Amino acid sequence: MSLDEVRFLLSETDPGKLGPSDAEIAFVGRSNSGKSTMLNALCRKDLARASSTPGRTRTINVYEAAPRRRLVDLPGYGFASGPEASRASWGPMIEGYLSGSTSLKAVFVLVDADLGPTKLDFEMLRWLQGHELPWRVVATKADRVKPSRAFVRRREVAEACGVSPDALAWVSSKTGTGIVPLRQDAARLLGLVSGTR
Ligand SMILES: Nc1nc2c(ncn2[C@@H]2O[C@H](COP(=O)(O)OP(=O)(O)OP(=O)(O)O)[C@@H](O)[C@H]2O)c(=O)[nH]1
Numbered sequence: 001m002s003l004d005e006v007r008f009l010l011s012e013t014d015p016g017k018l019g020p021s022d023a024e025i026a027f028v029g030r031s032n033s034g035k036s037t038m039l040n041a042l043c044r045k046d047l048a049r050a051s052s053t054p055g056r057t058r059t060i061n062v063y064e065a066a067p068r069r070r071l072v073d074l075p076g077y078g079f080a081s082g083p084e085a086s087r088a089s090w091g092p093m094i095e096g097y098l099s100g101s102t103s104l105k106a107v108f109v110l111v112d113a114d115l116g117p118t119k120l121d122f123e124m125l126r127w128l129q130g131h132e133l134p135w136r137v138v139a140t141k142a143d144r145v146k147p148s149r150a151f152v153r154r155r156e157v158a159e160a161c162g163v164s165p166d167a168l169a170w171v172s173s174k175t176g177t178g179i180v181p182l183r184q185d186a187a188r189l190l191g192l193v194s195g196t197r
């Protein structure tokens with residue numbers, strides 16, 4: 001079993017209605033940071049809808065790699081337009097999901113490699129730590145960082161997030177940089193493989 005078999009399962013706004021699961025990985029981060037695109041890159045399929053317009057993902061979207069083993073794409077934070085009512089409901093929806101899930105194996109926090117972490121990213125990291133949830137920072141859009149700057153930039157982003165450069169995943173969904181190891185990690189976290197793929 002691997003991430004090649006992932007399929008769409010359901011979309012929900014009520015975290016209480018997601019049903020039982022044994023293992024899941026959630027994708028969080030600023031709106032437009034590339035969560036949906038990364039899910040597609042990891043699964044090698046166009047499953048999640050991505051868009052250059054921030055605020056594309058508006059519901060909790062659940063994808064299943066095997067029965068009760070899930071990848072969860074969430075709406076981004078920091079998106080400053082859109083209907084007031086739906087914006088106001090996103091925070092509680094995301095927090096309700098993250099604090100209510102009993103099978104989270106990892107929360108991938110996507111941070112733009114070029115821009116670095118923002119205030120909202122720090123808040124999210126603090127919140128995850130406060131809730132003792134397992135998290136991992138994934139630097140996205142690494143293709144936007146010049147190769148000559150990549151080594152230093154990776155160290156800077158890691159330091160800003162309070163992790164070691166080795167612990168920081170350095171990924172581009174566009175060029176495929178870093179996707180293979182992250183896919184292996186995700187499959188292992190979901191209990192899909194022994195780690196040889
Ligand atoms: N250059 C580059 N662009 C990327 C990469 N990943 C995503 N993008 C672009 O970034 C934009 C946002 O991508 P999405 O995957 O929709 O971002 P999201 O985090 O799901 O956004 P919301 O659903 O609004 O929270 C799209 O135009 C993508 O094509 C990447 O690795 N490199």
Ligand SMILES: [Mg+2]
Pocket residue numbers: 035036037049050056057073074075076
């Ligand atoms: Mg999205």
